[in-house]
Amino acid sequence: MSTVAEAAAARAAASAGPEPVTFAKALTTAMADAMRADDGVIVFGEDVAKLGGVFRITDGLMAEFGEQRCFDTPLAESGIVGMALGMAMNGMRPIVEMQFDAFAYPAFEQIASHVAKMHNRTRGRVKLPMVIRVPYAGGIGGVEHHCDSSEAYYAHTPGLKVFTPSSVADAYRLLREAIASDDPVVFMEPKKLYWSKEAVDLAALREEVEAKAGQKAEGRAAVVRPGTDATLIAYGPAIPPALAAAEAAAEEGRSVEVVDLRTIVPFDDETVSASVRKTGRVVVVAEAQGFASVASEIVARVQERCFHSLAAPVRRVTGFDIPFPPPKLEHWYLPSADRILDALDDLQWED
Amino acid sequence: MSTVAEAAAARAAASAGPEPVTFAKALTTAMADAMRADDGVIVFGEDVAKLGGVFRITDGLMAEFGEQRCFDTPLAESGIVGMALGMAMNGMRPIVEMQFDAFAYPAFEQIASHVAKMHNRTRGRVKLPMVIRVPYAGGIGGVEHHCDSSEAYYAHTPGLKVFTPSSVADAYRLLREAIASDDPVVFMEPKKLYWSKEAVDLAALREEVEAKAGQKAEGRAAVVRPGTDATLIAYGPAIPPALAAAEAAAEEGRSVEVVDLRTIVPFDDETVSASVRKTGRVVVVAEAQGFASVASEIVARVQERCFHSLAAPVRRVTGFDIPFPPPKLEHWYLPSADRILDALDDLQWED
Amino acid sequence: MTIPAEAQEAVKRFGISIEDYMLPVHGQIQILSEDGTILPEDQRGSTPGHQYPVPSDKELLEAYRRLVIGRRVNDQNSALVRQGRLAVYPSSHGQEACQVAAALCLRDGDWMFPTYRDAVAVMTRGVDPVEAMTLFRGDWHGGYDPHEHHVGIQSTPLTTQLLHAVGVAHAAKLRGEDTVVLAMCGDGATSEGDFHEALNFAAVFHLPVVFFVQNNQYAISVPLAHQTVAPSLAHKAVGYGMAGERVDGNDVVALLAVLDRAVSLARAGSGPLLVEANTYRMQAHTNADDATRYRNEAEVQAWAAKDPLHRMRHYLTSTGHLTDDVETAFAGDAEEIAQHLRDGLSVEPQLDPQDLFRHVFTEPTPQLREQSAFLADELSREEPSQKEH
Amino acid sequence: MTIPAEAQEAVKRFGISIEDYMLPVHGQIQILSEDGTILPEDQRGSTPGHQYPVPSDKELLEAYRRLVIGRRVNDQNSALVRQGRLAVYPSSHGQEACQVAAALCLRDGDWMFPTYRDAVAVMTRGVDPVEAMTLFRGDWHGGYDPHEHHVGIQSTPLTTQLLHAVGVAHAAKLRGEDTVVLAMCGDGATSEGDFHEALNFAAVFHLPVVFFVQNNQYAISVPLAHQTVAPSLAHKAVGYGMAGERVDGNDVVALLAVLDRAVSLARAGSGPLLVEANTYRMQAHTNADDATRYRNEAEVQAWAAKDPLHRMRHYLTSTGHLTDDVETAFAGDAEEIAQHLRDGLSVEPQLDPQDLFRHVFTEPTPQLREQSAFLADELSREEPSQKEH
Numbered sequence A, B: 001m002s003t004v005a006e007a008a009a010a011r012a013a014a015s016a017g018p019e020p021v022t023f024a025k026a027l028t029t030a031m032a033d034a035m036r037a038d039d040g041v042i043v044f045g046e047d048v049a050k051l052g053g054v055f056r057i058t059d060g061l062m063a064e065f066g067e068q069r070c071f072d073t074p075l076a077e078s079g080i081v082g083m084a085l086g087m088a089m090n091g092m093r094p095i096v097e098m099q100f101d102a103f104a105y106p107a108f109e110q111i112a113s114h115v116a117k118m119h120n121r122t123r124g125r126v127k128l129p130m131v132i133r134v135p136y137a138g139g140i141g142g143v144e145h146h147c148d149s150s151e152a153y154y155a156h157t158p159g160l161k162v163f164t165p166s167s168v169a170d171a172y173r174l175l176r177e178a179i180a181s182d183d184p185v186v187f188m189e190p191k192k193l194y195w196s197k198e199a200v201d202l203a204a205l206r207e208e209v210e211a212k213a214g215q216k217a218e219g220r221a222a223v224v225r226p227g228t229d230a231t232l233i234a235y236g237p238a239i240p241p242a243l244a245a246a247e248a249a250a251e252e253g254r255s256v257e258v259v260d261l262r263t264i265v266p267f268d269d270e271t272v273s274a275s276v277r278k279t280g281r282v283v284v285v286a287e288a289q290g291f292a293s294v295a296s297e298i299v300a301r302v303q304e305r306c307f308h309s310l311a312a313p314v315r316r317v318t319g320f321d322i323p324f325p326p327p328k329l330e331h332w333y334l335p336s337a338d339r340i341l342d343a344l345d346d347l348q349w350e351d
Numbered sequence C, D: 001m002t003i004p005a006e007a008q009e010a011v012k013r014f015g016i017s018i019e020d021y022m023l024p025v026h027g028q029i030q031i032l033s034e035d036g037t038i039l040p041e042d043q044r045g046s047t048p049g050h051q052y053p054v055p056s057d058k059e060l061l062e063a064y065r066r067l068v069i070g071r072r073v074n075d076q077n078s079a080l081v082r083q084g085r086l087a088v089y090p091s092s093h094g095q096e097a098c099q100v101a102a103a104l105c106l107r108d109g110d111w112m113f114p115t116y117r118d119a120v121a122v123m124t125r126g127v128d129p130v131e132a133m134t135l136f137r138g139d140w141h142g143g144y145d146p147h148e149h150h151v152g153i154q155s156t157p158l159t160t161q162l163l164h165a166v167g168v169a170h171a172a173k174l175r176g177e178d179t180v181v182l183a184m185c186g187d188g189a190t191s192e193g194d195f196h197e198a199l200n201f202a203a204v205f206h207l208p209v210v211f212f213v214q215n216n217q218y219a220i221s222v223p224l225a226h227q228t229v230a231p232s233l234a235h236k237a238v239g240y241g242m243a244g245e246r247v248d249g250n251d252v253v254a255l256l257a258v259l260d261r262a263v264s265l266a267r268a269g270s271g272p273l274l275v276e277a278n279t280y281r282m283q284a285h286t287n288a289d290d291a292t293r294y295r296n297e298a299e300v301q302a303w304a305a306k307d308p309l310h311r312m313r314h315y316l317t318s319t320g321h322l323t324d325d326v327e328t329a330f331a332g333d334a335e336e337i338a339q340h341l342r343d344g345l346s347v348e349p350q351l352d353p354q355d356l357f358r359h360v361f362t363e364p365t366p367q368l369r370e371q372s373a374f375l376a377d378e379l380s381r382e383e384p385s386q387k388e389h
Ligand SMILES: Cc1ncc(C[n+]2csc(CCOP(=O)(O)OP(=O)(O)O)c2C)c(N)n1
Pocket: B046, B075, B099, B103, B106, C117, C156, C157, C158, C185, C186, C187, C188, C189, C190, C216, C218, C219, C220, C281, C285
């Protein structure tokens, strides 16, 4: 976890002024602000009310908005998502929490067959402004079924938007956008970042979002570190090791750009392609098992669009194609800065 | 459907001797043969017993093997898969049928969290010799939820093998191998091929399989049409249009090789790469929506392994990133020979 | 557990236990005999806490009119399948009493969540018949606006729609509206996990949802005995602290009585209820199915004798409410709708390939815009002759 | 429905209805009072068809020994978490009577399907305690061979294991074996769809599965009242045509009586049964949880008075079966296991990175072989110092 903490600290140090805020706090604040702004926004799931969620992301919402707007449900994920769909059909903007990645699987039919398709099958007559929050990925020493990276299942399902913030500001911004979206959003929260801190002025962000002042983050990848020699394309939990690798590469005299997708669906081909055309060398970094994954998609898109700019094959650094390992073995699995550096080294610099 | 029928007819005509057999019949025969060979092989699901399945793939099994070995369950897919897992733990080799692709989604948690992981989490002490048969994909004019291509969900899940035959002989061979496998296999059956026919001697195949004479099909892609100028990589329902495109290309003087993966997991990098190195030009064809799909994976692997052999970016012809269309619109969605030819034309032949 | 006020009332008034309140009657509620006479009160299967008044003659005559129309719609649609105008049609022939009662028991603001088999209920609720057939014609997944008549899109993934019904009711309740939601499914569908979750959520949140199970004895080829060994499907209510009731599903009088009361109990705050209607699917599962593979003609014939239309016609004729003139008028109404179906479905629908991309999201993503342009380009390069698919 | 022979027997003998057979007793079966005396027969909560003999003294003494060990194991493991030797431990402190009875009611050939909280039951069944802790130490997902003691891997995805239990029972039944399977879950878990599907499959296939629900009043922070409004969880049996029973989950005498009968009914062919034990999770959900956020100390203290060990100690002492010597011997047995846990868990497990790839399939795929080589290469290039993670 040191990499994560370090990267967060580095980012925090970089910006001056406001108090350090955790990723978790940004998410909580985003929900609270949205609930203040719109009575239709409600939050429910397992343990989200009195307990404030097992990660405390919904902490304080029941106290402020009452048990009608923040409540616990019976323990049944398909029930939670299916009921949310009905509520969204009938004027609400539900935000539901799946307690852990793998515990969203019981809701898979509701998500794939209904949430993703309702707008389309009714020719747009039924809108589903709902957010499915999924704490995901590893790096927290969680036991089996608590650390899956499940974004590919959702990204592969047409009709779902898939957001995944990696910075505190994006946690706030993207969650506000997800709640405001008339389309269903699967909101993937990298668990290991919950406790990361950055100096972010949430009040200023709120104003910006509510005034619709800034550019939307949806569909816009961010160049979180500029560079000229190679591009790391990553998202969510893979951003900290990518940044750490870029930092280390810089010390070795290599200028590495890091692109954070921020939203997997919609995908920002423009930003990604611009970076690749500039650098000509690419490593895609993702924590999920690599086979038929979002990382595969990024590789496919990049070579389709930037083939002649590529000086070397696009490399992937992803999780292995194995079930997420037990706590004591996860460090061998997680994409590390070293592993990313190895991949960067492999990009045929000699040519 | 004319393409399918034509391709099948062409293949049937090509081989001489045995009677034409349908793809469906090959599957039924594979199960019956396995049941005869091993008492532990049992078949269950919705409507598989008396009715013989809505596609009649299990027709006759209850009559021959009795209601203990081929039976209907209550209507609950998670129940079917979860129970199958328990039976596999306790000495049986269950084959379960999911009635249609999208109706396997209720079983997603059982498949992803248990079927895929049981062997691993118990350090191999629990083996799960079970087959989950999934009729999939379109081309049959099915209404919504009846034509999903769901192979990527399974292929992305470590611990599952994913087989998908496209020929009558492979239907038999791969299903026998799946049943014989001590690992769980998701067996994806392209619905539109059920009624395709080829002249195949099933008795000879049975002997070959039971004598373990031939090479295993698992993990071995097949070059179903040799060629030298470009490679089409496809599987399952995409094989007929790929073959039709290759045929049409030949008329235009272009020699196109067609590789049928046969099993997505395990993946045959060797055969695929060999073909790509030879031709230098590739189109990946798959019916599923393309984003974060098996097709993405194939593209990623090919460019990783054969980058310097590629004369042009690897192109994809896949379904669009939309919910599977209603019957009257599906022809605009399905990868057609024409669309594949367009993609082939795009492979920068001028360079 | 918190016992709902209505239940407390029943428990007090009839001196029954809370379980008696929840447990359905042992047989089933039936008011109209198979030969079309109103049964004496003590032969209706009712027990203390489970007594039902006979609906008004006016209500019954209108119900009969709807039955006639429903039967005509079923037969017309089956014919349209044979003529190739529809791709598939899951007929509710024989279940029209359930279909009609499900629609008539609701008010305008109420919601209905139907399955693929409930097209007649959907139309009875006011949805245009041709729009309701879009799904089965195959030019789009759903043809009507669920918000217009408060009818969910007909659901194919079994049982999933019950949870949507629960959500709609929950939203209404949070806003203080008195909406009742009727959630429909078949006997087979009760085995799915979503059935359990929907009933439990409705009960725990104390929502005005009436779960209406049409037990037509089969799930495709699988008979009820392979689906459950419970005394009845209505008994499943007990496990959720909910009241269950069982009713003759071919007796529209009993159906209206039971559903009317269920809806008014729910509206009054009783929490959800479960109603099982005992009926029969007279035809194959769909035109693609061959019912002779799994059931015999004698069984079908035994149920033919209980035909819901036949019983009502006999009853209403005997009471003088149904004269030949009225019968002719009803037949005319039915024929008008059949004609509308024939007309509407004989026109080839205008298909726009760009519809593929239009509704995936409220705004297409850049990826979808690209794919849409790709298809437009492909089509523009096609020979004119090929354009007509 | 087909009424199982045992049920028919009860129905006949006691003149009760089939619903009475299925419905649990209104209160709960309790044999041992909170202060440790055997209750008179008419105060045990039983009704006709629901009468239970008191297990033998020998059985009870052994049960008490297991309780002492179970409590020690819980406390030892909690201590090991604090010492950093375990990553997490969901303690069954307060639920040891359920844990012990669940294991003791089974024969060798029978199967048990436990949850993450059932480590004490797993050990009582014979699994090595250190192996059972592998999951919570974090060096592998499961530490024991499920086939060795016929104990499924402790399941985290809630309720899913009930279906595996059903499958194991089904396979045994098809082979004509008389295996009984005990399938365990918590109160919260009963809300999942898989609960419904598992109970229904077991009932329809008439399988010898005893579903054993430890209702410890909470699912993490969510109290039972937000989970269900049914009269009891045992009432859920009715909806599957199954008999349900409710028992004091802190009374090992009643638990053994009820579970022994359930197991022997199941073995004799009654089909499945559902037993709900009313108990309490005395500690937080896991060490990571803060129970003060959602429940108050008074409630916890009220349950402390019902402590399962305390009651049994009092009873066995009063009957003279438990002398100081015996008590000391039991404490010694417990300490031995605690020591074994301390020893076993103080050794850093040998970790082999190649284990990541070894068990995904029976034979690694070419892809896994490649990835395994990749990792081996990476590790071989690392500084020796970095190798020790
Ligand atoms: C989740 C799911 N599984 C399987 C199917 C396939 N299927 C369609 S209808 C049907 C039978 C449904 O029976 P029932 O609920 O009794 O309704 P009925 O058709 O008799 O009205 C099945 C198995 C489906 N549509 N959805």
